[in-house]
Amino acid sequence: xxxxxxxxxxxxxxxxxxxxxxxxxxxxxxxxxxxxxxxxxxxxxxxxxxxxxxxxxxxxxxxxxxxxxxxxxxxxxxxxxxxxxxxxxxxxxxxxxxxxxxxxxxxxxxxxxxxxxxxxxxxxxxxxxxxxxxxxxxxxxxxxxxxxxxxxxxxxxxxxxxxxxxxxxxxxxxxxxxxxxxxxxxxxxxxxxxxxxxxxxxxxxxxxxxxxxxxxxxxxxxxxxxxxxxxxxxxxxxxxxxxxxxxxxxxxxxxxxxxxxxxxxxxxxxxxxxxxxxxxxxxxxxxxxxxxxxxxxxxxxxxxxxxxxxxxxxxxxxxxxxxxxxxxxxxxxxxxxxxxxxxxxxxxxxxxxxxxxxxxxxxxxxxxxxxxxxxxxxxxxxxxxxxxxxxxxxxxxxxxxxxxxxxxxxxxxxxxxxxxxxxxxxxxxxxxxxxxxxxxxxxxxxxxxxxxxxxxxxxxxxxxxxxxxxxxxxxxxxxxxxxxxxxxxxxxxxxxxxxxxxxxxxxxxxxxxxxxxxxxxxxxxxxxxxxxxxxxxxxxxxxxxxxxxxxxxxxxxxxxxxxxxxxxxxxxxxxxxxxxxxxxxxxxxxxx
Amino acid sequence: xxxxxxxxxxxxxxxxxxxxxxxxxxxxxxxxxxxxxxxxxxxxxxxxxxxxxxxxxxxxxxxxxxxxxxxxxxxxxxxxxxxxxxxxxxxxxxxxxxxxxxxxxxxxxxxxxxxxxxxxxxxxxxxxxxxxxxxxxxxxxxxxxxxxxxxxxxxxxxxxxxxxxxxxxxxxxxxxxxxxxxxxxxxxxxxxxxxxxxxxxxxxxxxxxxxxxxxxxxxxxxxxxxxxxxxxxxxxxxxxxxxxxxx
Ligand SMILES: Cc1cc2nc3c(=O)[nH]c(=O)nc-3n(C[C@H](O)[C@H](O)[C@H](O)COP(=O)(O)O)c2cc1C
Ligand code: SF4
Ligand code: SF4
Ligand code: FES
Numbered sequence: 001x002x003x004x005x006x007x008x009x010x011x012x013x014x015x016x017x018x019x020x021x022x023x024x025x026x027x028x029x030x031x032x033x034x035x036x037x038x039x040x041x042x043x044x045x046x047x048x049x050x051x052x053x054x055x056x057x058x059x060x061x062x063x064x065x066x067x068x069x070x071x072x073x074x075x076x077x078x079x080x081x082x083x084x085x086x087x088x089x090x091x092x093x094x095x096x097x098x099x100x101x102x103x104x105x106x107x108x109x110x111x112x113x114x115x116x117x118x119x120x121x122x123x124x125x126x127x128x129x130x131x132x133x134x135x136x137x138x139x140x141x142x143x144x145x146x147x148x149x150x151x152x153x154x155x156x157x158x159x160x161x162x163x164x165x166x167x168x169x170x171x172x173x174x175x176x177x178x179x180x181x182x183x184x185x186x187x188x189x190x191x192x193x194x195x196x197x198x199x200x201x202x203x204x205x206x207x208x209x210x211x212x213x214x215x216x217x218x219x220x221x222x223x224x225x226x227x228x229x230x231x232x233x234x235x236x237x238x239x240x241x242x243x244x245x246x247x248x249x250x251x252x253x254x255x256x257x258x259x260x261x262x263x264x265x266x267x268x269x270x271x272x273x274x275x276x277x278x279x280x281x282x283x284x285x286x287x288x289x290x291x292x293x294x295x296x297x298x299x300x301x302x303x304x305x306x307x308x309x310x311x312x313x314x315x316x317x318x319x320x321x322x323x324x325x326x327x328x329x330x331x332x333x334x335x336x337x338x339x340x341x342x343x344x345x346x347x348x349x350x351x352x353x354x355x356x357x358x359x360x361x362x363x364x365x366x367x368x369x370x371x372x373x374x375x376x377x378x379x380x381x382x383x384x385x386x387x388x389x390x391x392x393x394x395x396x397x398x399x400x401x402x403x404x405x406x407x408x409x410x411x412x413x414x415x416x417x418x419x420x421x422x423x424x425x426x427x428x429x430x431x432x433x434x435x436x437x438x439x440x441x442x443x444x445x446x447x448x449x450x451x452x453x454x455x456x457x458x459x460x461x462x463x464x465x466x467x468x469x470x471x472x473x474x475x476x477x478x479x480x481x482x483x484x485x486x487x488x489x490x491x492x493x494x495x496x497x498x499x500x501x502x503x504x505x506x507x508x509x510x511x512x513x514x515x516x517x518x519x520x521x522x523x524x525x526x527x528x529x530x531x532x533x534x535x536x537x538x539x540x541x542x543x544x545x546x547x548x549x550x551x552x553x554x555x556x557x558x559x560x561x562x563x564x565x566x567x568x569x570x571x572x573x574x575x576x577x578x579x580x581x582x583x584x585x586x587x588x589x590x591x592x
Numbered sequence: 593x594x595x596x597x598x599x600x601x602x603x604x605x606x607x608x609x610x611x612x613x614x615x616x617x618x619x620x621x622x623x624x625x626x627x628x629x630x631x632x633x634x635x636x637x638x639x640x641x642x643x644x645x646x647x648x649x650x651x652x653x654x655x656x657x658x659x660x661x662x663x664x665x666x667x668x669x670x671x672x673x674x675x676x677x678x679x680x681x682x683x684x685x686x687x688x689x690x691x692x693x694x695x696x697x698x699x700x701x702x703x704x705x706x707x708x709x710x711x712x713x714x715x716x717x718x719x720x721x722x723x724x725x726x727x728x729x730x731x732x733x734x735x736x737x738x739x740x741x742x743x744x745x746x747x748x749x750x751x752x753x754x755x756x757x758x759x760x761x762x763x764x765x766x767x768x769x770x771x772x773x774x775x776x777x778x779x780x781x782x783x784x785x786x787x788x789x790x791x792x793x794x795x796x797x798x799x800x801x802x803x804x805x806x807x808x809x810x811x812x813x814x815x816x817x818x819x820x821x822x823x824x825x826x827x828x829x830x831x832x833x834x835x836x837x838x839x
Contacts, residue, residue, distance in 0.1 A: 032773045045749075047758030047771035054760040319762070336759065341637045341655045483740075483766035486640050490681035493764045494715055521677050524650035525640040 001026050002034065006041040013042040014352070016052055016334030020059055021276075021315060029060040048335075055336040055482075057111065057318030058127060058276045065100045065107040067145045071133075072122040074113035074238040075472040076395045076458060082121035085138050086110070092142045106145050112320060112476055113238035114277040117395035117458070118164050118402045126151060127279050130158045159280065163245050164402025167418065169389045170381065171250065171365050172405045178252040179297050181372035185260040186305045188371075194220070194264050197367060199375025201387040206232055206323075206360030207430065207454040207529075212367065215357060219347040220265040222355035229262045229270035230351065230358045232328060236275060236320035237431035238476060239456030242391040243361040245403045247274075247281055250365055251288045255311060257364030259298065260371050261357055262309040270311040271351070273328050276318050285313055320480035324528050325358040326350075327482065338484045339528040362391055362455075382408035386447040394419045396459035404457075406446065413442040415457060423461045426545065431456040432473035433533035436466075436540040466545040467552060470537045471499045477534040487521050488531030494518055495535060507553045512542065598662035607658035614642050614653040615827035617666070623819035624666065625675055625704050627682075627793050628741040629654045631827050633750070639682075639741055641675055641704065676708050683713040685764070686720065687736035688794075695795025697811025701739060702794075703818035722767065727778030731789060732798045738768050743791040751787035756780045768796075 005022045009015040019038060024030055030053050039046040053059045071077065071086045090097055090108050100107040116122035119131035125141075128151060137158065144154055165172055185193045198213030219227060231254065235243040246254060258270045274281065289311055292298040300308045314332055316322050322331045326340035329351050350356020359367075366388055370378045379387045386408035392415060395401045399420025406415070416424055428436045429446075430453035437444065437451075444450050460469060478496040483489040495518055498511050519535035526532050542549060597604040600617055607616035612635055614624045627639040637655040644653045645665040653666070665671065682701060690696050704710075722735035740759070745768075748756040756777075760769040772779035782788070789797055808814070812821070 036773050045755035045758065045771050046773065047755065047760075047769050050769060051758040051760050055762045057762075336762075341635070341652075343657070479763065481763040483761070483763040485638050486678050486681055486739075489740075489764055489766065490685050493718070494681070497716070517677070521674050524674055525643045525678060527637065527640070527652075 002037055002041070006038070011042050013044050014333045016042065016044075016049065017056075017317060017331060018314060020049075020053055021317060024059060028066070029062065029064050031063075032061075035061070042334075051336055052334060055319065056276075056316070059317050063100065063104065065105055066148070067106040068124075068126055069106065069108045069141075069145075070111040070114075070124040071109070072112075072114035072116060072120060072124070073110035073472070074117055074120070074476075075469050076117040076239065077113070077120040077122060078468070078472060079396065079464070080120045082110075082133070085121055085133055085135065088135065089138045089142060092139070093145070105148070111277075111318065112236070112480060115235055115241040115244050115275070116161070117239055117241060117393065119162050120395075124277065127276060128159065129161060129277065129280050131161060161244075161248070161280070162402075163248055164400075165245065165249070165405075166394070166400050166402040167404040167406065169405040169407065170369055170378075171246070171253070171362070171389055171391060172403070174250055174253055174365075174369065176253070176372060178256065178292060179295060179303070181253070181256050181368040182259055182297055183303060185263060185371040186303055186307065190220075190264045190266075193260060193371060196370055196375040197264075200366075200370045200378040201375075202363065202366055202370060202378065203386070203448060204360055205362035205366070205390070205454065207237075207433075207452075209448050209452055212359065212363055215347060215359070216261060216264050219355045219357045222348040224348075224354040226269065226352075226354050227262075227265045227267040228351040228354060228356040229258050229265065229267045230325075230328065230332070230356060231258055231270065231272040231361055231364055232323060232325065232358055233272050233274045233278070233361050234316055234320075234323035234328060235278070235361075236323045236480075237433065237454055237456055238473070239393060239395055239428065239431050239458040240454060241393045241395075242403050242455045244278055244281070246361050246365055246391070247278070247285065251285055252292070253365040253368045254361055255288065255292060255298070255364075256371075257359075257366070257368035258311060259302070259309055260367055261359070261364065263307055265355070265357055267357075268308050268310070270309065271332060272311060272313045273322070273332060274313055274315050275322075276316045279315060282313060282315065289313075319482075320476075321482045321528070321530055324530065327528070328358065329356065336482070338482050360454075383445075383447050383449070385449045390446055390453065391455055392446070392453070392457045393455045394457045394459070397421060397424065397461035397464070398459050408447045409445050411443055411445050412437065412451070415446070416442065416459065419459070421459045421461070423463075424459055425462045425464060426460045426466060426469075426541075428458040428460070428469070428537075429453050429456065431458075432476055432537050433529065434536070436469075436537065436544065438544050466541050466548040467503070470541050470548075471503060473537040474499045474534075477530065481530060481534070482528075485525070485527035485531060487525040488527065488534060491518050491522050491526075491531070492534050495538070499538075502549070502552050505552060505554065507549075509553060512549065512553075515539075515542070596658075596660040598658055598660060598664055600664045601667045605658075605664075611658050611827065612654050613644065613646060613651075613656050613658050613662070613664060616658045617653070618822060618825050619827055621822055622666075623822040623825075624653060625708065625818075626654060626825070627700055627704070627739060628743065629825075630743055630791060631825055633743065633746050636742060636746070639739070640678055643674060643678075644671060672708060675704075676710050677714075679705055679708060679710050680712075680714045682739050683710070684715045684717045686738060687717075687722070693737065693795045694798055695737070697806070697808055697814040699795055699813070700793035700818065701737075703813035706813070707818050718764075725770070725777050726800075727776040728780075728782060728800075729778070730784040730800055731777065731782065732800050733768075733770075733777055734796055734798060735768060737794045738796045739794055740766060740768070741793060743793065744768075744788045744797060747791045748782075748786065748788035754781055754786065754788070756782045756786070756788060 039049040116131040121133045122131045202212040203209045322337040327337040331337040346356045391405045478492040481492045625641045628636040635654040642653045725733040745757040
């Protein structure tokens with residue numbers, strides 16, 4: 001079986017992620033012997049294969065249950081009661097979260113946001129997405145698991161993912177036939193097409209907002225033995241799910257944008273890096289690719305113009321940092337998803353060290369529209385400095401969560417009104433690494449010149465405790481730090497410990513100073529955007545939502561000089577104890 | 593040939609094409625704190641001890657190519673403070689008990705602590721559970737002190753051609769592993785004569801049977817601070833940053 005998998009991937013180490021996933025799907029887990037066999041199959045050192053396998057949350061180098069239930073643990077899932085439901089599930093299964101049942105049947109745990117915030121609480125069961133969990137579903141699911149029913153026999157409606165398109169504009173409302181934009185692009189030629197992209201003033205939709213035309217031009221000019229186009233569909237920022245909807249409703253537009261980019265930069269190969277949480281989309285996307293090949297829109301001699309280009313889908317395996325473009329490329333090469341040193345940048349030294357364009361899903365879709373309708377037409381939407389539209393993923397406290405496409409320049413207040421949000425206390429824009437704003441800023445606008453965003457828009461009304469929101473985000477960063485650089489590897493855990501300490505009622509003003517200090521070190525010394533922004537949720541809310549913290553601090557003035565639990569940690573170390581009974585606080589997460 | 597220079601804390605530093613800011617500084621005799629850098633290897637950029645402010649922005653000096661006219665700050669209270677905190681982070685992340693460590697006096701982590709005036713670990717210790725590997729006849733691995741600089745990994749792969757070491761896990765759970773299904777060094781082809789046995793800046797990879805050969809108090813960094821050893825860290829020509837370098 002392993003031989004088949006290895007052969008199918010031509011024993012090519014750069015395909016290690018896909019080999020590991022398929023091996024795990026077939027064998028249940030990646031045993032030491034399996035790792036050894038894969039390593040010798042691809043001719044890599046065994047330890048390097050183990051290094052990759054152990055990096056990703058969805059690969060298991062220890063035996064796992066036949067059923068693996070993972071509860072999405074974004075703050076929006078929390079607000080919809082995921083922890084109570086998970087608790088209920090664990091009770092019914094006589095199970096502790098994170099442990100495999102003694103009979104090897106099942107394990108239940110949490111996972112980072114799965115991109116179903118508009119239809120939570122969501123779970124992944126054996127990496128298949130199931131949204132809208134309820135108490136009834138939990139009960140039935142436990143029965144199905146106990147009866148060892150295969151997932152294929154579970155109620156089909158459980159697996160239905162809603163698109164929840166609440167406001168469509170030029171992208172989500174697109175009705176062009178496949179090939180229309182591509183035909184226009186090939187007819188115009190690469191030079192003219194690049195000029196259109198530049199005219200459009202399109203900027204990247206993945207967060208950083210880099211000018212797409214400049215990026216493509218730099219890549220086109222870079223010398224190499226091959227050029228590559230990569231679509232970043234990792235969509236890991238908690239609260240973001242618009243790429244999922246684009247890939248469901250407009251996959252042709254996205255693939256067409258990639259093909260147009262390939263024509264401009266001179267690439268023959270493209271990859272979609274699809275986050276593991278969206279595994280369920282794989283088959284439908286493959287069939288769209290097949291249809292495009294059959295229609296002469298992909299493969300050899302596209303539209304009879306002598307242009308060859310094909311696209312392959314690679315699945316990620318649960319690592320937020322792989323959304324960072326150079327970490328994504330590492331992952332695509334079969335390695336640990338660690339951001340590279342820059343310069344050089346991917347446009348000159350990307351995939352396999354060759355010139356590579358990496359763009360967000362939405363950026364490619366917009367580029368295809370521009371190819372068909374022209375840069376001036378596109379620029380007529382939005383504001384003078386932010387051309388076009390932006391798709392927002394709206395979730396949290398509102399009547400109509402879902403995706404909303406607006407021309408740039410829409411005010412936060414307008415979005416709140418459209419989605420039926422009342423008594424809003426705060427909006428977290430662009431996810432945990434973005435910004436948190438309060439009501440006095442609701443007239444601010446979604447635009448590169450005011451509030452730039454990758455798309456997340458999470459709403460918290462006045463019933464919510466902002467501290468819980470922030471603590472959830474800080475835990476997320478600590479869990480997702482790749483561990484490459486000292487400040488983020490250690491600093492995110494220090495921040496997490498501080499938040500847990502404050503949550504347990506042991507925090508003092510001194511800890512608030514510590515937070516600012518750690519933020520400074522992360523900002524100045526971290527290696528990538530994850531570390532740079534990891535303390536953002538704290539820094540943004542410490543000023544604006546101060547009571548949420550003060551309420552929890554022992555006293556703003558009093559500093560206990562002696563922390564008994566900390567003093568006991570030495571004793572715990574010597575006795576080898578770290579169970580709950582060896583701690584004063586109930587919170588064992590504190591001491592690791 | 594006209595010499596190109598940049599400004600480091602008020603001093604003009606000459607540099608050769610392809611040199612990093614840090615290499616140029618070391619070559620000019622200016623000590624730069626570092627842990628993951630080694631003159632015989634390409635820069636890595638992970639420990640962040642060498643962080644400086646380059647043209648007003650914080651940057652890793654071991655991976656930033658030197659350019660003419662750069663304004664570089666290194667010896668400022670803010671940067672020194674950042675470096676101190678980074679050292680404290682490393683100290684609490686692992687289990688470092690210097691008095692009982694064979695590497696005491698030869699250890700760069702300890703020496704930098706003295707150099708930068710780190711008086712205490714400041715943060716609460718994590719006390720990770722990292723069992724020692726004594727399976728090899730000649731070498732002991734004490735993972736408690738590993739700071740994840742990856743020098744042994746690079747030395748084994750690039751010089752020894754053996755790939756004995758690698759990293760496993762992610763984030764704070766990241767740790768060093770060896771290339772054997774058993775996970776034991778004794779089951780690898782590692783040898784005491786390997787380059788990888790010589791490069792560890794701290795006390796992880798230790799030769800057996802020769803503990804405390806040089807008495808504490810007479811060791812490398814006991815007599816003089818690490819900054820006085822700047823000569824030893826000067827770059828050798830081949831180690832300039834290379835395109836597409838990867839940790
Ligand atoms: C930690 C981190 C995570 C990221 N995640 C994503 C992501 O999920 N999707 C994405 O398109 N860009 C993500 N980015 C930004 C990418 O690095 C890159 O800028 C982007 O894919 C470029 O595409 P664009 O120019 O079309 O925006 C992330 C960046 C960082 C630092
Ligand atoms: S900042 Fe964090 S995620 Fe980025 S390289 Fe450093 S450890 Fe990895
Ligand atoms: S064992 Fe030593 S050389 Fe290897 S990574 Fe750890 S600290 Fe660095
Ligand atoms: S010496 Fe530059 S990051 Fe370690």
